[in-house]
Amino acid sequence: MDSVLTADLTGGQRAAVRRLLDVAFDGEFSDEDWEHSLGGVHFMVIEEGVPVAHASVVQRRFLHDGRSLRCGYVEAVAVHPERQRRGLGAAVMSRAERVIDGGYQLGALSASGAGRALYLARGWTPWQGATAVLAPEGVVRTEEDDDSTFVREVPGGVPLRHTATLICDWRDGDVW
Numbered sequence: 001m002d003s004v005l006t007a008d009l010t011g012g013q014r015a016a017v018r019r020l021l022d023v024a025f026d027g028e029f030s031d032e033d034w035e036h037s038l039g040g041v042h043f044m045v046i047e048e049g050v051p052v053a054h055a056s057v058v059q060r061r062f063l064h065d066g067r068s069l070r071c072g073y074v075e076a077v078a079v080h081p082e083r084q085r086r087g088l089g090a091a092v093m094s095r096a097e098r099v100i101d102g103g104y105q106l107g108a109l110s111a112s113g114a115g116r117a118l119y120l121a122r123g124w125t126p127w128q129g130a131t132a133v134l135a136p137e138g139v140v141r142t143e144e145d146d147d148s149t150f151v152r153e154v155p156g157g158v159p160l161r162h163t164a165t166l167i168c169d170w171r172d173g174d175v176w
């Protein structure tokens with residue numbers, strides 16, 4: 001398992017990870033999705049010099065219960081279609097969770113249909129309350145993201161009020 005800061009990825013590694021994401025998401029991984037996955041740490045399983053599994057963790061700020069929380073947000077979780085159901089998704093998630101547990105007040109992610117089973121199996125919790133974003137014009141509800149938002153409570157971290165609103169910071173593209 002390789003663990004590499006975005007700053008330390010070579011141009012070739014960046015291109016190879018992007019290719020993996022394009023294949024795993026069947027062409028649905030946008031440039032904005034890619035941008036969201038940069039700036040933190042990447043976990044990769046490399047086979048024969050090629051990344052076949054990837055996840056990254058980036059820092060975001062979340063508003064919850066009147067507090068601004070340091071959130072480790074998981075992005076770009078993908079396993080090459082020919083390598084799925086062999087534990088590689090679990091392997092990169094396990095490393096991401098270690099970084100979240102040691103460095104953040106909570107973890108969060110937005111699950112695809114395919115990702116849901118992986119996150120549920122690993123003890124991530126579907127958010128039960130409302131979701132929203134702190135947009136340039138103020139707090140805006142994001143109803144369409146309520147069902148896909150998952151959180152991870154960090155041992156010894158901030159207790160979450162699961163029926164309250166979770167507000168993410170603003171970004172271009174999908175905010176969750």
Ligand SMILES: CC(C)(COP(=O)(O)OP(=O)(O)OC[C@H]1O[C@@H](n2cnc3c(N)ncnc32)[C@H](O)[C@@H]1OP(=O)(O)O)[C@@H](O)C(=O)NCCC(=O)NCCS
Pocket residue numbers: 024025076077078079080083084085086087088089090091110111112113114115116117118119121
């Ligand atoms: C989601 C994804 C990363 C899972 O990777 P993976 O390597 O196949 O997952 P693992 O083999 O580590 O699975 C670990 C556990 O998660 C659950 N799980 C993972 N994929 C599952 C699926 N398709 N159906 C049911 N359970 C699944 C199972 O409990 C599995 O354990 P098991 O195989 O012993 O039953 C992979 O399917 C993928 O890349 N999908 C396309 C891109 C995508 O949607 N990524 C998620 C973005 S949020």
